[in-house]
Amino acid sequence: MKATSVFEAGNHRWWIIYDQNEGRVIDSNVYVMESNEQSILLDPGGFEIFPQVFAAMVEVVQPSTLQAAFVSHQDPDIASSLPLWNACNSNIQWHMPKLWEGFIRHYGALDANFVGIPDEGGGLVIGGRKLEFIPAHYLHSSANFHVYDPEAKVFFSGDVGAALLPSGHSAWVELRDSDSSKAFDDHIQHAKFFHQRWMPSKEAKKDWISRVSQLDIDFLCPQHGAIYVGENVQRFLSWFDALDIGTAISR
Amino acid sequence: MTMDMEILQDFLPEATELLQKAQSEALTLEKNPDDANAIASLFRAFHTLKGGAGFLEATAMVDWCHHLEDLLDKVRNKSLRITPEMVDIILKGIDVIQGMLGALQAGDYPTIGPESLGKMIQEMASGQSLVGASKQSKTPDVVATSTPAEHPSLNVSDTLYIEHRSREDGSEGIYLQQQSVDSTCPVGNGEDIITEDEFEQYLDQLYGPGQKPGDWPATSLNLPVTEETTVAPLTVQDQIKPVPTMSKAAAQQDSPPEVAETTLRVDAVRLDAVMNQVGELVLLRNRLASAVGGLSEENEDMARIAREMDLTVNDIQNTVMRLRMQPCKRLFQQLPRVVRDVSRQLGKEVKLEIVGEDVEIDKAVVDALAGPMTHLVRNSLDHGIEGPEARAAAGKARTANLRVAAIHLGDKVRIEVSDDGKGIDRQFVTQKAIDKGVITAEQAVRLSEQEALELIFRPGFSTKDQATDLSGRGVGMDVVKETARKLRGRLDLQTHLGQGTSIAMEFPLTLAVLPVLYLRLRRDIYALPISAIDSLTDMEAHRIHRLAGRVTYRVDDTQIVPLVDLGAILQDKPMRMDSESVEGVLTERGLFIVSEVLGNEDSVVKPIDFLADQNWYQGATISGKGGVVLILDAGALGAAASLAAEGSVQ
Amino acid sequence: MNIQRIMMIVDASYHTRRTIEHSLREIDRRALNAMVLVKRHGKALAGYGVVAQAFRERAANLKEAASHLQESIAPLIQAHMCILQHRSYADLFHRKMQEMYHYDIICPTFVRTEKTWERVIIAEEAVALTILRQLIKNVEKLQEGIAEQEYVVIIGRIEAALSEGTGAPLMRVSRDMGMAVATVRDAIWKYHNQLEEILHESNIGI
Structure with a gap:
């Protein structure tokens, strides 16, 4: 895996660690936000890819600066590396949906330092930068949060916006020319099934879109696939708005 | 009757040289009427011109030259003696020939020379207007x-x-x-x-058999x-x-x-072709060096070949460069006549000193600088040097000194025009600039002393209310500055009230190769001529100061310079020191802020003609990596930054 | 090797790499600055030009050597993280075995699985050690490069003293060059010592 800068302004940075070498487990992205030599890990990933994620991360961020980790929901591709991270740095505070705390302990970190996020959301300050936990319940997990950095205009969207891409993929849907929709149209084919099948609630989707479209977003960062930049953020929201989801039932 | 173009092309440059020579000999004779060498040389010049004109069947010119030749023959035979009036007539006669050559160049046959002047020459030759000439002929x-x-x-x-x-x-x-x-x-x-x-x-x-005059x-x-x-x-x-x-x-x-x-x-065209090809070779050499440097495995052979290639190309470049070099003599030879005519017309007494005629410089500089040199000299005579009475009153020698010099400085040549006249009055210049609408009164207040003086280089500035026929020939000081800029020269103005003025231009020895520094401005790469750079430096936020609407940077305890934000000028987005990495490039026009300096290269300039706002650029080049890179014009960017500062205050 | 030790290498590697990157950039810029001065002042500084060129070339070599350093740091960390990962499996089986022993249950497959993990970990530790030795070699190569660079700095000081009269601020440039090189030298020397210590411990461990 490799680490690439998503956003950088002085000592305020966002990194994506992406394109894993292990093909037997679902390809996941891990994000790190760093500010004033403090950092937070977002959806730290599965147990199996931990060594790669760690090695890629320490090229850009010093592991001792990790103050906190955010876990959007309970899935293993997101949280099963928790005990290993905890072994490396037991000071990390784990922010996760309150509803899932007892489930997540099952990954084997009974003594890790957990902070539950209530259903209505919350926030956190890292290195002087405020992060907002945006509720995204039922998208797809029943207790689920996204993270918004209003200063960097980065929105971590968990499984929303996810795409299943072949190995060797880029970190970006399209970085240079987001005015053209061609790259988006090609990319979204890889996202369609994921959203149709893993996203269960039309109502949740509607509610989420109405809230998220109020935010000023430059980078929409999903946990699988590639980052939507500029015009492609709005393209994605429109596409998702029009998409029929929860298809296992409607069929 | 058709003109033989081939012979014409051979004849014209030779004739021009002869005419220049004739003019300087005539001026010599004015000072020293008995200089036999000058007399003989002048005679031969007219004689040869006549011969060439005859060959081209330009009969009017043959006639004209004949009259002059005849006059000089008499002088040579000592049946006439040179008088100041005679020199005047001869010089005027030379001007007529100059016009005739112009006609030939345009492909026309020259018309008959002015009748009255022709008559005067003939009369003078026949001894009618002769004053005190010796009758005795040897x-x-x-x-x-x-x-x-x-x-x-x-x-x-x-x-x-x-x-x-x-x-x-x-x-x-x-x-x-x-x-x-x-x-x-x-x-x-x-x-x-x-x-x-x-x-x-x-x-x-x-x-000799089969040979032509050329x-x-x-x-x-x-x-x-x-x-x-x-x-x-x-x-x-x-x-x-x-x-x-x-x-x-x-x-x-x-x-x-x-x-x-x-x-x-x-033929200069052939030479330019060689020059261009060497330019291409230099670019290719740069690309080869870059490609060899980028090879993943070290290859001794390749590296050695690249090094040798590098040396050979450098040699070729130097040799070809020397082909283009010409002595400054060609640039200076018109000046004695200018000084003579103008000082006489203005009633001023001037001694012209010319230094460094043998100093060589790129042909392009010699060609382009003829007009500006004449202007600088005229300007000095017109505005700088006082009349003899005024000089005497100021306790100076009645005769003013005007010095034109070419000085070799490493890989540069400095060309200076200096006088011991009255100097430039900053307040007078500033007031004139305000009156002419060149600047506003508010802007004038914030000008530094040097900036005020340099107003004379602004378009639309002329300190004479009416353009005199001396300085008013369409070439102004702004043109001098523009010409220097185009030739990648720097212009330097020094003046002391009551003591004189010196205007110096420094040009690179050759215009063929331009050493540049590549720099990155966010995602864009630009090149900056190394001649404009003083040094590279770190940027420290606490050294930035805002003074009267201007942003300045304190380089050290003795040096405070304007800050030129290339991000603001070229990308419409000021550089933010707190959130992006920046480095400084110290130039004579201020400290330029860039994202990163990348490296240097000897590059070759390609002209650009497709940009609307090309005033930021002095051309383009092809980098070693093969990309087209715009070459920044430090002067224009520095001026833009100070304009922007003025704007922000208003 | 315990996890604290590994985290120490990780931190030391991160710091050393940052310092080297920063100082090499600094060195490169000093060299470039010198070359600009040389170009600007023409033939008078030709002697210093050779030095500046050499300095810049060596800086490029150092950069190259430093990138090889990174090529072994990342695998070393990844190898240790694999060990950490597999150690957690082994520990898990070990713990479960003890718990079952508490209930008087003995499961031979568990014992075999635990042993299998131990063997995997020993093999992985051997790999990690090989990578560590390679890393130390790369660090030593970098140190040689720095020694060469220091030599060039000395030559540069001499040339700068010789061309004092030209008015170009070469003495300052030379001093800056020297300082940038010294920073890298110190950082890499410290890192080398840390790695040697870890190697020593690992040898004792085996």
Whole structure:
């Protein structure tokens, strides 16, 4: 895996660690936000890819600066590396949906330092930068949060916006020319099934879109696939708005 | 009747040189009326011009030159003596020939010269207006004379006289003169037009069989070898051998063979083609170096070849560069006449000193600088130097000194025009600039002393309310500045009230190669000429200061310079030191903020003509990596930054 | 090797790499600055030009050597993280075995699985050690490069002193060059010592 800068302004940075070498487990992205030599890990990933994620991360961020980790929901591709991270740095505070705390302990970190996020959301300050936990319940997990950095205009969207891409993929849907929709149209084919099948609630989707479209977003960062930049953020929201989801039932 | 274009093209540059020579000899005679060398040289110049004109069948010019030649012949024979009036007439006559050459260049036959002036020359030659000239005429000391009988091939009605006689300086010389049998006038006096065949024969006699005037080695006329573009094969001995009566000694004296053997005139177009090709080669060399440097595995052979290639290309570049170099003499030779005419017209007394005529510089500079040099000199005479009374009143010598110098400085040449006149009054200049609407009164308040002085280089500025006929020929100081900029020169103005002014221009020795620094501005790469850079530096936020709307940077305890934000100018987005990495490039126009400096390269400039706001750029180049990179114009960017500062205050 | 030790290498590697990157950039810029001065002042500084060129070339070599350093740091960390990962499996089985022992249950497959993990970990530790040795070699190569660079700095000081009269601020440039090189030298020397210590411990461990 490799680490690439998503956003950088002085000592305020966002990194994506992406394109894993292990093909037997679902390809996941891990994000790190760093500010004033403090950092937070977002959806730290599965147990199996931990060594790669760690090695890629320490090229850009010093592991001792990790103050906190955010876990959007309970899935293993997101949280099963928790005990290993905890072994490396037991000071990390784990922010996760309150509803899932007892489930997540099952990954084997009974003594890790957990902070539950209530259903209505919350926030956190890292290195002087405020992060907002945006509720995204039922998208797809029943207790689920996204993270918004209003200063960097980065929105971590968990499984929303996810795409299943072949190995060797880029970190970006399209970085240079987001005015053209061609790259988006090609990319979204890889996202369609994921959203149709893993996203269960039309109502949740509607509610989420109405809230998220109020935010000023430059980078929409999903946990699988590639980052939507500029015009492609709005393209994605429109596409998702029009998409029929929860298809296992409607069929 | 059609003009022989080939001969014309050969004749024109030679004629121009002769005319320049004639002019300087005339000026010499003004100071020293008995300078026999100058008299002889002037005579020969008119004679040769006449010959060439005849060859081109430009009869009006033949006539005109004949009158002048006739006059000089009388002087040479000591039947007339040079007077200041005569010099005036001769100079005016030279101007007429200049006009005629212009007509020839345009492909027209020159019209007959001005009648009144022609008449004056003839009258002067016939001794009518002669004042105090000695009647006594001395017969030339003829050593040998060839008679028509020795040249049976010549038409009997024309006689070619070849005289071997002592020159005025005591050395021996060969003189050729063709005369009609029935008149004492030389050939081509208008009434006696010879046939083409006859002229061929005449020229064969003059230049050697089969040769044309353009082939005539400059040295045999005692002309300066001004063009490096002249290299090779003719020898003077070969030329002169057919002249039967020439003595060995004379041949050696008249013709320094080492120069003649190695000069050849080459068409400047061909030279430019070579130059361009070398430019391409330099770019290719850069790309090769970059590619070799980027090889994943180290390859000793490749690296060595690249290094050797590098050296060879450097050598070629230097050699070709030298081909383009010309002495500044060509740039300066018009100035004595300018000074003479203008100072006389203004009633000022001026001594002109010329230094460094032999200093060589790129041909493009010599070509482009002729107008600006004349302007600088005129400007100094017009505005800088005071009249003799004013000078005396100020306790200065009545005669002012005007110095024109070319100085070799490493890989640069400095050209200076300095006077000991009254200097430039900053307040006067500022007030004039406000009156002319060049700047506003508010802007004027914030100008530094130097900036105020440099207002004279702004378009639309002229401190005379009416353009005089001296400085008002369409070339202003703004043009001087623009020309210097285009030639990648820097302009430097120094003035002291009451003591004088010096305007200096520094040019790179060659315009063929431009050493540049590549720099990154966010995602874009630009090049900046190294000649504009003083040094590279770190940027520290606490050294930035805002003073009266201007952003400045304290480089150290002694140096505070304007800050030029390239991000703001080129990308419309100011650089933010707190959130992006920046580095500083210290130039004479201020500290430029960039994202990163990347490296340097000897580059070749390609002109650009497709940009609307190309005033930020002085051209483009191709980097070693093969990309097109715009070359920034430090001066324009510095000016833009100070304009922006003014704008932000308003 | 315990996890604290590994985290120490990780931190030391991160710091050393940052310092080297920063200082090499600094060195490169100093060299570039010198070359600009040389170009600007023409032939008078030709002697210093050679030095500046050499300095810049060596800086590029150092950069190259430093990138090889990174090529072994990342695998070393990844190898240790694999060990950490597999150690957690082994520990898990070990713990479960003890718990079962508490209930008087003995499961031979568990014992075999635990042993299998131990063997995997020993093999992985051997791999990690090989990578560590390679890393130390790369660090030593970098140190040689720095020694060469220090030599060039000395030559540069001499040339700068010789061309004092030209008015170009070469003495300052030379001093800056020297300082940038010294920073890298110190950082890499410290890192080398840390790695040697870890190697020593690992040898004792085996």
